[in-house]
Amino acid sequence: MANSNGGKNLFSLISQIGGPSVIFFVMLVLWQVIVILLKVPQAILPTPLVIIETMAKHWELLMIHSWPTLSECLMGFGLAVVVGMGLGISLAFFPKFHNSVYPLIVAFQVVPKVALAPLFIVWFGLGTLSRVLLAFVIAFFPMVVNTYAGILSTDPLMVRMAHSFNANRWTVFCKIEFPNALPYIFSGLKIGITFAVIGIIVAEFVTAQKGLGYLIVFAEGNIDTPLLMAAITVLSVIGVVLYAAIVALEKMVVTWDVGQDLH
Amino acid sequence: MTEAHVRVENLRKTYQTRTDEIEAIREVQMDVAEGEFISILGPSGCGKSTLLMIVGGLLPLTSGTVAVAGENVSKPRRDTGVVFQAPVLMPWRTILKNVMFPIESLGLREEEYIDRAHELLEMTGLSGFADNVPSELSGGMQQRVAICRALIHNPNLLLMDEPFSALDAMTRDLMNQELLRIWEEYKKTVLFVTHSIREAVFLSDRVFVMSPRPAVISEIVTIDLPRPRELAIEETPEFNEYVAHLRGLIEH
Ligand SMILES: Nc1ncnc2c1ncn2[C@@H]1O[C@H](COP(=O)(O)OP(=O)(O)O)[C@@H](O)[C@H]1O
Ligand SMILES: [Mg+2]
Numbered sequence A: 001m002a003n004s005n006g007g008k009n010l011f012s013l014i015s016q017i018g019g020p021s022v023i024f025f026v027m028l029v030l031w032q033v034i035v036i037l038l039k040v041p042q043a044i045l046p047t048p049l050v051i052i053e054t055m056a057k058h059w060e061l062l063m064i065h066s067w068p069t070l071s072e073c074l075m076g077f078g079l080a081v082v083v084g085m086g087l088g089i090s091l092a093f094f095p096k097f098h099n100s101v102y103p104l105i106v107a108f109q110v111v112p113k114v115a116l117a118p119l120f121i122v123w124f125g126l127g128t129l130s131r132v133l134l135a136f137v138i139a140f141f142p143m144v145v146n147t148y149a150g151i152l153s154t155d156p157l158m159v160r161m162a163h164s165f166n167a168n169r170w171t172v173f174c175k176i177e178f179p180n181a182l183p184y185i186f187s188g189l190k191i192g193i194t195f196a197v198i199g200i201i202v203a204e205f206v207t208a209q210k211g212l213g214y215l216i217v218f219a220e221g222n223i224d225t226p227l228l229m230a231a232i233t234v235l236s237v238i239g240v241v242l243y244a245a246i247v248a249l250e251k252m253v254v255t256w257d258v259g260q261d262l263h
Numbered sequence B: 001m002t003e004a005h006v007r008v009e010n011l012r013k014t015y016q017t018r019t020d021e022i023e024a025i026r027e028v029q030m031d032v033a034e035g036e037f038i039s040i041l042g043p044s045g046c047g048k049s050t051l052l053m054i055v056g057g058l059l060p061l062t063s064g065t066v067a068v069a070g071e072n073v074s075k076p077r078r079d080t081g082v083v084f085q086a087p088v089l090m091p092w093r094t095i096l097k098n099v100m101f102p103i104e105s106l107g108l109r110e111e112e113y114i115d116r117a118h119e120l121l122e123m124t125g126l127s128g129f130a131d132n133v134p135s136e137l138s139g140g141m142q143q144r145v146a147i148c149r150a151l152i153h154n155p156n157l158l159l160m161d162e163p164f165s166a167l168d169a170m171t172r173d174l175m176n177q178e179l180l181r182i183w184e185e186y187k188k189t190v191l192f193v194t195h196s197i198r199e200a201v202f203l204s205d206r207v208f209v210m211s212p213r214p215a216v217i218s219e220i221v222t223i224d225l226p227r228p229r230e231l232a233i234e235e236t237p238e239f240n241e242y243v244a245h246l247r248g249l250i251e252h
Helices: A005-036 A048-057 A059-093 A097-111 A115-126 A128-152 A156-164 A169-207 A211-221 A225-253 B049-056 B095-105 B114-123 B139-151 B167-186 B198-205 B231-235 B235-249
Strands: B006-016 B021-032 B038-040 B063-068 B080-082 B158-161 B190-192 B206-210 B215-222
Touching: A005 A048, A048 A059, A048 A225, A059 A097, A059 A128, A059 A169, A059 A211, A059 A225, A097 A128, A115 A128, A115 A169, A128 A169, A156 A169, A156 B080, A169 A211, A169 A225, A169 B063, A169 B095, A169 B235, A211 A225, A211 B206, B006 B049, B021 B049, B038 B158, B038 B198, B049 B063, B049 B158, B049 B190, B080 B139, B095 B139, B139 B158, B139 B167, B167 B198, B190 B198, B198 B231, B198 B235, B206 B235, B215 B235, B231 B235
Parallel strands: B021 B215, B038 B190, B038 B206, B080 B158, B158 B190
Antiparallel strands: B006 B021, B006 B063, B206 B215
């Protein structure tokens, strides 16, 4: 509901988060107990408490490698958002353009983009550029496709209504098509940010310079499984925070009821 | 008689599809005076919407002329307001902002029309809903918003395409009564498309009867019932004579 009051929202938020949190906590406890009971070696699976301990001990190291991962991820994602939405909008504006470009986009979408990582290293080296570009190409496709699909899903009768009040192409886009596309665009953003994180991590595996992906490979090389798990934990937290930020923004922007297919 | 407000002459409309041509309107003539309430009555698929959209400048015609206020119509006019079969409200806007949409798209000054928006909402019993969103309103209320939106820029001509056909019978009666009240108040020329005979008789000064596709105007019936009209008029013998007469025309 769009206009429910703050107290109600807070309550529903707590009840929404409450259930999963309890289950998550129970899982951690089970994990801890089972690993200890079965005497699983630390190099195979450390306990949650050991991972937390390791995180505390190596906090600085983890942070040093988190920042490049976070910043490069945001750069790749940001680029994907700008270029992807731009192209999605252009496709809707120029039907001729659509006919020649959209089949290519669909074809490229099928290419497993992570396979491009070695190629990007050959072209762009081992630095930030390669990693950002890999995140970009992965996150780019859901942005284009969702933006375009969102605009296309506009009710033609609503466009006709706007025309009946002398709306020009630009007004129709800004006041009808773009708001109509917003729920789709947010779906694209949510998929895109997830993809961008994957892109950066894979690129960090391959370039092996810095970042949490690099730290994971490094820890694995030293059979330091607690550090590996600590890095995965930090990475997961980053992923969840980025995703949650987009969901929060979506809640602020898309306040109207959207057809069920999008939820 | 002075110059007609809406004049349609020798109108023909064929739709071009990929495989063939569909002749929707064969030959339509219409003369509508300023301030008249006209219903266009005909079976579904006969070309009523097509005719209305052409008068609204939203569809190109094949041949003939359509003139509003003496000027040929080729694109939507600023002095026309259209109400469609569905309310087509923007779900992301409040009711007030929906009503104000034409002011934005026509490039008019919003401050000058905001009072009128509130007045129209008041008039249609929606003054408490200005800040609600469309999904919080019933179908009848949403269609009233669409009527307010069509009137906000003070058009002289109101085109209505089966605006109440999606509503239940009781709501529809109320809406018809309300529409007449609005019409008495603002005195616009109205072209009202319907396939309900009773609705056409209740509302109109004249009813244009359309034949099945390809459409021609087969008959024009003047409804000589006193105004202002209340729902009780539907019980009078005169009213029912008109209904029976029109039914006879349509069934032939
Ligand atoms: N865009 C279109 N292309 C082809 N045929 C159409 C199109 N729009 C309407 N028609 C046809 O024209 C005829 C009249 O349609 P319409 O004006 O919508 O009828 P009504 O409003 O009286 O139900 C119908 O047979 C319909 O199938
Ligand atoms: Mg129709």
